[in-house]
Amino acid sequence: MDRRKIEENIFKTLMLFSTFVVVGSLAFILATIFLKGFRALNLDMLIKTPKGGYYLGKEGGILNAILGSLILGVGATFLALLVSLPVVFYLNLYLKKNSRFALTLRFFLDVLGGIPSIVYGAFGFTFMVFFGLKASLLAGIITVALLIIPIMTRSMDEVLKMIPFELREASYALGANRLETSIKIIFRQALPGIVTAVLISFGRGLGDAASVLFTAGFTDYLPYSLFKPVATLPLAIFFQLGTPFPEVQSRGYASALILTAIILLISVLARFLSRRFTKHGI
Amino acid sequence: MGSKTHISVKNLSIWYGRHQALNNISIDIPDKKITAIIGPSGCGKTTLLKSFNRLIDLQDGVSVGGRVLVDGEDIYAPEIEVTRLRKKMGLLFQRPQVLPMSIYDNVAYGPRIHGIKDKKKLDGIVERYLKESSLWTEVKSRLHSSASKLSIGQQQRLCLARGLAIEPEAILGDEPTSALDPVSAERIEQRLLDIKNQYTIVLVTHILRQARRLADYIVFLYLGNLIEHGPAEKIFNDPQDTRTQAYINGRFS
Ligand SMILES: Nc1ncnc2c1ncn2[C@@H]1O[C@H](COP(=O)(O)OP(=O)(O)OP(=O)(O)O)[C@@H](O)[C@H]1O
Ligand SMILES: [Mg+2]
Numbered sequence: 001m002d003r004r005k006i007e008e009n010i011f012k013t014l015m016l017f018s019t020f021v022v023v024g025s026l027a028f029i030l031a032t033i034f035l036k037g038f039r040a041l042n043l044d045m046l047i048k049t050p051k052g053g054y055y056l057g058k059e060g061g062i063l064n065a066i067l068g069s070l071i072l073g074v075g076a077t078f079l080a081l082l083v084s085l086p087v088v089f090y091l092n093l094y095l096k097k098n099s100r101f102a103l104t105l106r107f108f109l110d111v112l113g114g115i116p117s118i119v120y121g122a123f124g125f126t127f128m129v130f131f132g133l134k135a136s137l138l139a140g141i142i143t144v145a146l147l148i149i150p151i152m153t154r155s156m157d158e159v160l161k162m163i164p165f166e167l168r169e170a171s172y173a174l175g176a177n178r179l180e181t182s183i184k185i186i187f188r189q190a191l192p193g194i195v196t197a198v199l200i201s202f203g204r205g206l207g208d209a210a211s212v213l214f215t216a217g218f219t220d221y222l223p224y225s226l227f228k229p230v231a232t233l234p235l236a237i238f239f240q241l242g243t244p245f246p247e248v249q250s251r252g253y254a255s256a257l258i259l260t261a262i263i264l265l266i267s268v269l270a271r272f273l274s275r276r277f278t279k280h281g282i
Numbered sequence: 283m284g285s286k287t288h289i290s291v292k293n294l295s296i297w298y299g300r301h302q303a304l305n306n307i308s309i310d311i312p313d314k315k316i317t318a319i320i321g322p323s324g325c326g327k328t329t330l331l332k333s334f335n336r337l338i339d340l341q342d343g344v345s346v347g348g349r350v351l352v353d354g355e356d357i358y359a360p361e362i363e364v365t366r367l368r369k370k371m372g373l374l375f376q377r378p379q380v381l382p383m384s385i386y387d388n389v390a391y392g393p394r395i396h397g398i399k400d401k402k403k404l405d406g407i408v409e410r411y412l413k414e415s416s417l418w419t420e421v422k423s424r425l426h427s428s429a430s431k432l433s434i435g436q437q438q439r440l441c442l443a444r445g446l447a448i449e450p451e452a453i454l455g456d457e458p459t460s461a462l463d464p465v466s467a468e469r470i471e472q473r474l475l476d477i478k479n480q481y482t483i484v485l486v487t488h489i490l491r492q493a494r495r496l497a498d499y500i501v502f503l504y505l506g507n508l509i510e511h512g513p514a515e516k517i518f519n520d521p522q523d524t525r526t527q528a529y530i531n532g533r534f535s
Contacts (some may be wrong), residue, residue, distance in 0.1 A: 096342045165340075170379040170441075173337055174392040174448055175369035184391070189382040 017212035027145075031259060037253030043255055050220045058247050062255050068223045069206050069259075072137060072216060072230060077152075077202040078146035084153040085194075089182050092160040093168070106157065113150035118210035120147045125214040137223055137230040140216025144205045152201040159193030160186065192274035199270040205264045209234030233259045288313040288452065288482040289334055289427035293348035296329055298341065303329045305506045306348070311499075316474065316483040318497035318514075319492065322529065325503040327486040328455060331454050334484065335371040336364050353451075369396060372445025372481075374458035380429040381444075385412075385421050388429045388440055392448035407447055415443040415473055435466025442473060454483040460488060471496060490530065502526050 001009075044061045051060030087105075095102040124143030131138050163186060171181040189196070209232070218239070228232030233255060240252030289311040296304040304326045311317050316392045319327045323507070332338040333350055336357060349356050357367050369392075381388050398404060408425070412418040417439040421432070427441055438458060445453060446511045459467035474483055474496060487493050493500060494513070499516040502510045502525075510517060510526045 098342055164379070166375060166377070166379045167381070169337055169340065170373075170375070170381065170393075172340065173335060173368055173371070173373040174395065174444065175365045176363050176391075176395050180395055185381055 020072050025136045030260070033253050033256045036136075036250060037255075040247070040250040040254040041257060045251070045258065049222060056172060058251070062154060062233070062236050062251075062258070064220055064222050065231040065233045065255070066258065068137075068216070068230040069233040069262075071223050072140050072144060072212070072232060075141040076148060076205045077198060079141060079145035080152050080205075081198060082148045083149050084156060087153050088156045088160055089186070089280075091157060092263040093178050093182050093186065101132045106154070109150045109154050109157075113154060114178050116210070117147050117208045118213075121211040124211065128215065134227070135215060135217030135229045136225075136227045137216060138226040140230060140232070141226075143211050143215040144208065147208060147211050148201040148205045151204055152197055155197035156190070156194055158191045159197065162193075163189050187267070191228045192277040195273045195277060196270045199266050199273075206266075207259065207263060208233060209238055228265070233262075285312040285315055287311065288353070289484070290351040290354075291330075291333075291348075292331075292351065294333065294350060295347040296326075296333060296338065296346075297345045299343040300533075303506055304333075306505075308510050309501055309508060310483065311484060313482050314479055315498040316478050316485060316496050317499040317501060318493040318502045319484065319486045319494050320505060320529070321503035321509075324505075326506045327503055328456055329457055330501075330503065331484060331486050334452070334454060335368045335373060337368070337373065339364070351451070352464060365372045369448050370450050371448040371452045371454050372442075372448060374441055374445060374453065374455040375456045377461045378441045380432070380437050380440060383429065384426045385429045385432070385440060386425040389443050389447050396448065397489075411443040411447045414439075414446055414477065415439045416469060419474070433466075435462050438466065438470060440463055440475070442470065446477075450481065452484065453477075455483070455485045457486050457488055460491065476500060490532070502529065504529070531533060 044059070046061055046066065047063055048061035050062065091102055091105060120143055124139060124146070127142075128134070128139050128266045167185060167189065168181055171185045176184070212232050212235060216235075218229070218231050218233055218235050219229045221228075223230045237252050237255045237259065240248050240255060243249060243252075287310040291307055291309045291311070294304055294307045295302065307330065319330060321327055329338065333346065334352070334357075338346070346358060349358060351357070352353075352367065352370065355362070358473055381391055383391070386408050389411055390404045393404060393407050398407070409418065409422075412421065417436060420436060421440075429437065432440060442453075442458075455474070457469050462470065471492065474485070477483075485493075485496065497514045500514050501508065502513060502517065502523075504525050510521060510523045517526065518530060520528055
């Protein structure tokens, strides 16, 4: 065999190997939580709150955490969206492409996105202490919103950057102003990407434990007030796996399975929706 | 010239950052005629065209010196409303850029922005301008399907309809046929000739034959300078400047 062919084969093997590592580890993770969790998984897990004996209950379910996570996630995503959308449109339509302010803003967002979530948790906690708030759904929503704003903003920013400049020019040339161009053209064209960005951020918010540890607290009750603590799935998993009792531990894996299933569902939904919305896309 | 001036350019210079793209240009663009801007690549044709509806404002670090008068009004004066100015000019790009919506909505986009809400009226406008850009028969049965599904040639005619629908006084075309197949290009050319007694048309073109076919008036730019301008027969048959002669004879492009 000649040298070029050998080189090509070496690289092909390397690429295959790396691909295998990615796919394999995903499969391995899924298999582990499934094998360890599925025996503890039953309908009660999904529709009941924790009951009976042990810490966090050996009976009942984790409905408190499922509902808590979903409500907290939706609230935080909504709050983050209220901040991210204007920022992203300001960055892309009102600022010139290479304006120093735009570059600085993107840099800040990248730095914020790189800060570990425990730091957001600590910040949220300090903030709560300062205002005399207790661990609550509201504090959790605000902290998780802060955590996902940079991710959401930057992923929507990438979507908007991809939109051809000529499309904006075409709208302006017809006498549209920036607001009309933003809403009727750019938003429409970017909608699939925006939906994906929102769902990814939602997933990120759902899965994070460190940011809600001090801020949202934990409770066996279903969420009923913005100002009371709320249970979340990542913390339920954390506490269940942390107990010395094998029954509760396997319930921890079952909870992990539920969380993973929810995240997976969101990813599928993101794909599906982004395809739906591309109807008139160019 | 026997025709009144529509767009009057006076000592116009344009810089991108430190790079000067246009140097002290003065020309009068006649009303209801086809004016072709010709010249080699990078000489500033697009820049000049986009200065007429201030689309040039969108570029990074651009600065403008001198004046452009449209209907005698200085369009770079601070009190000018850019959206109103742009409504006076329909623009065709090199590559047709349809909006991410249906064929109908593409044509109705401009009129809606400028305040027309009545469905019947919009229907009328859409039909009229799709006919005027000779696209109607091809799309009348699928007005509500995506504009992006049309062929490139159809898209460019849609862009023409969209531009006409804002009822402009002038049509600006930046090499509007260069991305099209010969048949589509010919149709666009024919439409421009058909409507030229209603609009002032300014056409940037690379194709000398196209300029010969269409233009009443020629503007020749070279390296950001205005070299020569005048009636088409004069420029083509008796160019004064050696650079114009060289360009017309295809010695550089
Ligand atoms: N946004 C910009 N920033 C910096 N320089 C630019 C920009 N746009 C154009 N230029 C420069 O200005 C000069 C004139 O450009 P312009 O696009 O007007 O030329 P043109 O005659 O339309 O060329 P072509 O026939 O290739 O389209 C060129 O040297 C070009 O490189
Ligand atoms: Mg050009």
